[in-house]
Amino acid sequence: MKALSGIKIVEFAAFAAGPAVGKHFADHGATVVHIESRVRPDGFRAHYPPYKDNIHGLNRSGLFSLCNNDKLDITLNLKKAPAATALAKKIAAWADVVIENFSPGTMARLGIDYEALKQVKPDLIMLSTSNLGQSGPHAHHAGFGSQLSSLAGFTHLTGYPGGSPQILYGPYIDYIAVAYGATAILAALDYRRRTGKGNYIDTAQYETGLQYLAPILLDYKVNGTIASRDANRDPRAAPHGAYPCKGDDNWCVLSVHSESEWKRLCDVMGNPTWSADQKFATHATRKKNEDELDRKIGEWTSGFAPREVMEKLQAAGIGAGVVNTMKDIYTDPQLAQRPQWVELEHPEIGKMHYQRPPFLLTKTPPGPSKRDPLLAEHNDYFYKELLGLSDAEYRRLVEEQVIY
Amino acid sequence: MSSTDRNAGLLSPYRVLDLTDELGFLCGKILGDLGADVIKIEPPGGDLARRLGPFYKNQPDPEKSLYWFGFNNNKRGITLNLESANGRELFSRLVAKADFIIETFTPGYLDTLGLGYDALSRINPRVILTSITPFGQTGPYCKFKASDIEIMALSGCMSLTGDPGRPPLRVTFPQSYVWTGSYAAMGALMAHHHREQTGEGQQVDVSAQACLLWAFSHAHVFWDLNRHVEKRAGSFMTGRSITGAKMRVFWPCKDGYLNFIIYGGEAGRRTNQALVQWMDSKGMAPEFLKQKDWKTFDIAQVTQEEIDRMEEPIVQFFAGITKAEFFKEVVKREMLGYPVASVKEIFADPQHEARGFWQKIEHPELKTSIDYPGGFAKFSDGACQIWRRAPLIGEHNEEIYSEMGISKEEVTQLKKEGIV
Numbered sequence: 001m002k003a004l005s006g007i008k009i010v011e012f013a014a015f016a017a018g019p020a021v022g023k024h025f026a027d028h029g030a031t032v033v034h035i036e037s038r039v040r041p042d043g044f045r046a047h048y049p050p051y052k053d054n055i056h057g058l059n060r061s062g063l064f065s066l067c068n069n070d071k072l073d074i075t076l077n078l079k080k081a082p083a084a085t086a087l088a089k090k091i092a093a094w095a096d097v098v099i100e101n102f103s104p105g106t107m108a109r110l111g112i113d114y115e116a117l118k119q120v121k122p123d124l125i126m127l128s129t130s131n132l133g134q135s136g137p138h139a140h141h142a143g144f145g146s147q148l149s150s151l152a153g154f155t156h157l158t159g160y161p162g163g164s165p166q167i168l169y170g171p172y173i174d175y176i177a178v179a180y181g182a183t184a185i186l187a188a189l190d191y192r193r194r195t196g197k198g199n200y201i202d203t204a205q206y207e208t209g210l211q212y213l214a215p216i217l218l219d220y221k222v223n224g225t226i227a228s229r230d231a232n233r234d235p236r237a238a239p240h241g242a243y244p245c246k247g248d249d250n251w252c253v254l255s256v257h258s259e260s261e262w263k264r265l266c267d268v269m270g271n272p273t274w275s276a277d278q279k280f281a282t283h284a285t286r287k288k289n290e291d292e293l294d295r296k297i298g299e300w301t302s303g304f305a306p307r308e309v310m311e312k313l314q315a316a317g318i319g320a321g322v323v324n325t326m327k328d329i330y331t332d333p334q335l336a337q338r339p340q341w342v343e344l345e346h347p348e349i350g351k352m353h354y355q356r357p358p359f360l361l362t363k364t365p366p367g368p369s370k371r372d373p374l375l376a377e378h379n380d381y382f383y384k385e386l387l388g389l390s391d392a393e394y395r396r397l398v399e400e401q402v403i404y
Numbered sequence: 405m406s407s408t409d410r411n412a413g414l415l416s417p418y419r420v421l422d423l424t425d426e427l428g429f430l431c432g433k434i435l436g437d438l439g440a441d442v443i444k445i446e447p448p449g450g451d452l453a454r455r456l457g458p459f460y461k462n463q464p465d466p467e468k469s470l471y472w473f474g475f476n477n478n479k480r481g482i483t484l485n486l487e488s489a490n491g492r493e494l495f496s497r498l499v500a501k502a503d504f505i506i507e508t509f510t511p512g513y514l515d516t517l518g519l520g521y522d523a524l525s526r527i528n529p530r531v532i533l534t535s536i537t538p539f540g541q542t543g544p545y546c547k548f549k550a551s552d553i554e555i556m557a558l559s560g561c562m563s564l565t566g567d568p569g570r571p572p573l574r575v576t577f578p579q580s581y582v583w584t585g586s587y588a589a590m591g592a593l594m595a596h597h598h599r600e601q602t603g604e605g606q607q608v609d610v611s612a613q614a615c616l617l618w619a620f621s622h623a624h625v626f627w628d629l630n631r632h633v634e635k636r637a638g639s640f641m642t643g644r645s646i647t648g649a650k651m652r653v654f655w656p657c658k659d660g661y662l663n664f665i666i667y668g669g670e671a672g673r674r675t676n677q678a679l680v681q682w683m684d685s686k687g688m689a690p691e692f693l694k695q696k697d698w699k700t701f702d703i704a705q706v707t708q709e710e711i712d713r714m715e716e717p718i719v720q721f722f723a724g725i726t727k728a729e730f731f732k733e734v735v736k737r738e739m740l741g742y743p744v745a746s747v748k749e750i751f752a753d754p755q756h757e758a759r760g761f762w763q764k765i766e767h768p769e770l771k772t773s774i775d776y777p778g779g780f781a782k783f784s785d786g787a788c789q790i791w792r793r794a795p796l797i798g799e800h801n802e803e804i805y806s807e808m809g810i811s812k813e814e815v816t817q818l819k820k821e822g823i824v
Contacts, residue, residue, distance in 0.1 A: 003598035020618075028594055047669045049704065050626045054646045056704065062625035114784070133782075136758035141735050142671065143742065146641070146653075150663035151731075151742035153750055155654070157576045158565060164639045164654045165661050165744050166573060169564040170622035178618070179586040180434075184781045184788070186593035187438045191414040191786060193600060199414075200784035207761055210750065210777045211430070212582040214474030219458035220747040221775050222470065227747060230576045232553060235457065240553060242562060242571040249635075251572055253557040314548050321554035323572050326624045327633050329560045329617065337543035340614055353628050355621070358584075358614035359591030360540070363606035364598050 002029025003364040007189070010095040011035060011071075012088075012112070014042040017129050017145065017174040017205065018101035019067040021181045025097075026070035027357050027366045033091070033382060034068055034373070037077040038404050041375055042068075052349045058375050059348040065372045069344070069354045073373035074382045077404040078110050084402045085111045093120040094387055097185055099127045103142040104134045114200040123198040125188045129181050133204030145171025145205060152209035157216075159229040166229075176212060177205040238286035239265075239293050242323055243301040245309060251323035252306040254297070254313055259283070264316045269300050344371045379403055410478075412787040413439015418596075421445060421498055422479060423486075423507040426453045426578075427612060428536040429475035430585025431506050431592065436478025437779055437788050443498070443804060444479040447486075448822055450797040460770060466797065467769070473794050475585075477765065477776065481795025482804050483824050486517055491823045495519065497808055499527045504592055506534045511541045521607040530599055533607045534592040536584055540611035550612070552578035559616030564623050567638040583619055584612040641665055649708040652715050654744065655722040661744040662722055662730050666714060668703025671740055676701065678737040679718070688721045751775075765793050798824065 007030040011022045019034060019042070026032040036042050044064040052060040076091070078084050089112065092098050098117060100107055107113040107128070114126045128134055131143045149155055149172040155165040181203050188199040210217065216227040232241040232253075240255040256262050259282070266275040274280070274296055279289040286293055301309050306322040313320035324332055330341060330353060338360070341353040354368035383389045383403065397403045410416055416439035422432035423445050436442040444451075454466035461468070485491040499505065505524065507514065514520045521533050535541055538550035545558070553574050556562050562572035588610040595608050617624070623634040626643060634643060639654040644667075654661045667675060677698050683689035693714065722730070727743035734741045743749065756762055763778035779788035801824050805815050818824045 001602075003594045006601075007597075016622075024590060024594075043669065047704065049643055049646060050629045050632070051646075052629050054630060062629040063622055066621065066625055132755055133759055136755045138735055138753075138755045141738070143740055144667075144671075147663045147665065147740060147742045150744045151750075151753075153745050153747055154575065155663065156744050156746045158573060159639075160567075160570070160573075164656075165663075166565055166567075166639055167637070167641060167653050168575070169561075169620040169634070172619060175618045175621060176583070176586070179583075179590055180780045182590045183434060183438075183586070183593055184783070186590065186597060187414040188783065188786075189597060190593070190600065194417070197785050199786065202782040203780065204759070206755070207759070207777070208780050210761075211586075211780050212579065213577065213747070214777050215456075215458060215471040216577055217747055217750065217777055218470040218474055218774060220751065222460055223458065223462055225458065227577060232571065232574055233576070234553070237551070242553075242557070242573070244571075251557075251562075253553045253562070255551050255553050257551065317549060319549040319551050319554050321548075321550065321557040323557045323562050324560045325563045325633055325635070326560055326627045328563075329624055330627065332558065334539050334543045334545040334558070334613065335617075338540055338611065338614065340617070349629065355617065356614075357591070358587050358617065359534075359594075359608050359610040361591065361595050361598070361606055361608055363604060364595075 001364060002366060003361050005029040007031070007097065008095045009033065009097045009099060010091055012098065012100040012102065012107070014101065015044055015048070016063070016067055016171055017177055018099045020175060020178045021099055021127065021129070021185070022071060023067050023069065024178070024182050024357060027368060028361070028364070032071045034071045034073050035076050035091070036073065036375060037075045038375070039077050039079060045375065057348060062349070062352070065346065065349065065352050066355060068372040069368040070370045071373055072378035072382050073375060074379050075376040075404055077401055080400065080402045081111065083397065083400060087397065087402060088112045089117060089120045090387060092117040092124060095121070095124070096189070097125045097127070099129070101129045104128070104130050104139045118198065121198070123192055123196060125185060125192060125199050125201070127181050127185055127201045127203065129177055129203045129205065131204065132206050134202045145174035148205055148209070149173045152206050153213055154209065157227060157229050160231045161229060173205050173209040177203055177208040180208040180211070233290070238283060238290055239297050241294055243294070243298045245301050245304055245306045247305065250306050252301055252309040252320060253323060254309065254318065254320040256318065261318050262286070265313070265318055268312050268316050268318070272300070342368045344368065346371045347374070408791055410439045410441070410791040413437070413791070414783065414786040415440040418503040419443070419501060420504040420506065421502045423505065423509070424536060425451070425508045426456065426471070426475070426581050427538070428506055428508040428585050428588060429453070430582050431534065431536065431588040433475055433478055434586060434589040434780070435504065435592070437790070439787070442479040443800070444476055444481045444795060445484050445495075446481060446797065448483045448824065450483070473774070476794035477790050478792060479795055480800040480804060481798065482801050483798040485823050486519070488823050490818065490821065492517060492519065494823070496527055499524055499531060502528065502531060504532045504534065504596070506536065506588070506592070508536045511535070511537060511546045525605055528605070530603060530605045532592055532595045532599060532605050534588055534610060535607060536588050536610040536612070538612045540614070541609045552580045555580035555612045555616060559613045559619070560624065561616055561620050564620050564634060564636050566636045568636060572636055579619070580612050580616055584610060584615045587615040587618070644668070644703055645706050646704050647707050649706050649711050651711060655719060657722050657730060658724065658726045660727050662727065662741065663744055664718070664722070664741040666703070666711065667740060668701065672703060673698040673701060675739040675741070678739045682733060682737060683717070683721050686721070688717065690717050693717060763790050765790055767793055769796060
């Protein structure tokens with residue numbers, strides 16, 4: 001048995017912000033229905049690389065796979081009002097939870113906002129996740145997480161001092177909102193169980209992102225300090241950074257947080273003469289001479305593979321790690337042991353590694369257990385078996401391109 | 405709007421015992437934001453993380469850490485020495501009435517105290533133990549030492565950040581702890597759902613390394629599908645075009661930087677068109693940009709040469725405008741893009757004011773109040789907000805121990821013995 005078996009979720013959602021919420025529920029056994037249409041397939045399918053072998057195809061998207069394993073996929077062409085609107089309401093009435101990430105106002109225009117859906121399902125839980133929230137002067141402004149991460153302050157905090165901000169790969173802030181959105185739904189499910197009441201949840205990805213920066217927001221308010229990027233430096237540790245290793249573009253990190261760690265690091269390095277210099281004798285002097293310190297440490301690490309540095313230092317009780325590449329994370333021994341990846345066969349992609357949750361429920365182990373669905377793969381099954389449409393009704397809706 | 409009665413929160417019936425360090429602070433705070441009764445348990449003398457800056461008025465003091473304020477509000481605080489037998493006895497009594505326990509000890513440590521999951525579940529079979537560590541409870545790294553930078557490195561995040569040829573970067577303000585804390589909250593509530601259906605409690609094993617796989621998560625799929633390794637590309641975006649073209653993300657402007665990307669898709673085409681119109685209104689749009697047929701512009705097929713040619717006049721245009729001007733125009737013209745904001749500009753954004761996001765929290769001990777980022781979501785039925793500021797060291801010892809039926813005198817005695 002999985003932890004969330006029996007929960008029914010419907011997604012009027014695309015890309016990452018909505019569907020990744022649904023994925024976490026699907027991983028734990030909820031029945032999650034991803035709604036798209038042939039007129040407007042999920043943007044990940046339509047125009048967002050990577051595609052298998054760099055050949056575009058609606059069922060060849062790696063990012064769609066990442067966010068949609070264990071779901072049912074149906075099509076519903078919402079442009080075909082009023083039949084499509086009525087069908088959407090029927091689907092919502094079947095569900096416990098609706099997740100949507102259209103730009104604010106869209107669900108209302110389609111006649112399926114929370115007020116409308118509550119009429120057919122009074123205890124419905126609905127999550128609207130958007131860039132800037134459902135209200136306020138900028139609510140209507142749509143955007144992608146890769147840019148919202150800048151408005152919310154994250155890229156200002158990333159880079160070398162005095163240089164350009166650096167990107168945080170992908171829609172960083174979307175996945176912050178995913179954690180908060182899923183948590184909000186789980187709280188609302190508990191509340192419904194106890195009180196019988198549904199809930200409409202409005203999360204602004206912007207506001208969820210700012211939760212992660214609370215101390216430096218307070219620092220500005222109280223002290224007037226504007227936190228900024230400072231490469232890998234940390235006021236409380238020295239050395240603290242990424243250092244070159246043997247091979248092409250191989251790196252390790254290490255960090256020293258106390259005098260006893262510094263002594264142990266010197267021991268591991270074989271107590272080279274420079275390490276006994278007064279310049280490096282205390283945290284304060286190491287901070288003062290940190291550029292030189294970093295060069296010296298880098299000369300030492302250059303003689304080893306990243307894994308060797310990590311193992312030597314960890315054995316001495318000093319924090320250190322390999323800078324894993326996007327290839328390495330598939331073979332990293334710790335992630336492999338968990339195991340973090342589940343290999344499943346996909347008819348058009350072939351072998352695909354699906355991502356397990358970052359938290360493991362020890363008595364109710366999560367999936368992934370099924371590959372992501374092809375576009376419209378479960379139309380028949382969902383509309384007839386789960387929703388209970390008759391053969392004739394179903395055929396008519398297909399012919400009218402409502403189910404399309 | 406803001407209230408101090410957490411009964412308005414969705415999770416008000418539940419109690420959480422929080423034994424975390426900074427790796428797990430946010431988990432308990434999130435449950436607290438939702439109304440749960442969270443008790444932060446610190447060793448006598450206070451948590452070491454109280455030494456983390458920044459500090460109120462820049463005065464390093466365990467009662468003035470803004471790091472503590474930011475991530476431990478919505479918690480009451482007690483001190484308790486788990487390494488003494490009496491301390492463990494008191495803790496066991498708290499466990500008997502708790503719904504959740506959150507902890508960040510090195511795997512195995514609680515077992516050495518006789519407080520591992522098996523022991524805790526004997527006291528309270530329904531309890532959810534959420535164990536948060538850098539790498540998880542088992543495996544070759546499970547006892548490795550890791551602060552933010554090691555987690556960011558081993559999860560692959562750093563390989564994607566920084567200029568090619570220079571050291572990979574982390575985000576300067578530590579991110580891995582908050583990612584981990586928030587995903588841990590999701591895991592804890594999933595286990596809670598199962599417990600409410602079946603009566604069965606369990607341990608939730610959270611790995612920070614695994615949480616951070618989500619942070620930059622699109623990149624690894626390029627390897628899985630096509631054996632292509634995405635790498636750090638400085639301030640450029642890669643992976644949007646199958647020709648390998650990279651797009652500029654950060655553009656210097658009059659007073660800082662802007663985030664603007666030449667995108668494809670419907671929204672991208674609308675943005676590109678709106679930008680050219682805006683440039684043209686200032687006489688800065690070259691003929692070839694004005695003539696461009698955006699309907700057929702395909703980002704997936706675009707070459708580097710074409711991108712470079714488009715970017716040149718845009719560089720000149722953006723150099724002459726301010727962040728505030730850019731923000732105003734992108735909202736008005738419905739373009740994609742945002743300024744690279746610092747905390748200062750975030751406070752100036754009228755969107756937060758309009759949504760009542762900032763919450764003024766009283767700090768009577770400092771004789772002041774401070775504006776905090778408020779709730780993470782708006783619920784139609786139920787509140788999500790800050791109910792109380794972070795606790796002082798041992799602030800609620802008497803309150804909570806008296807709730808357990810322990811007299812004032814006994815608390816005084818326990819204090820003498822160094823247990824609380």
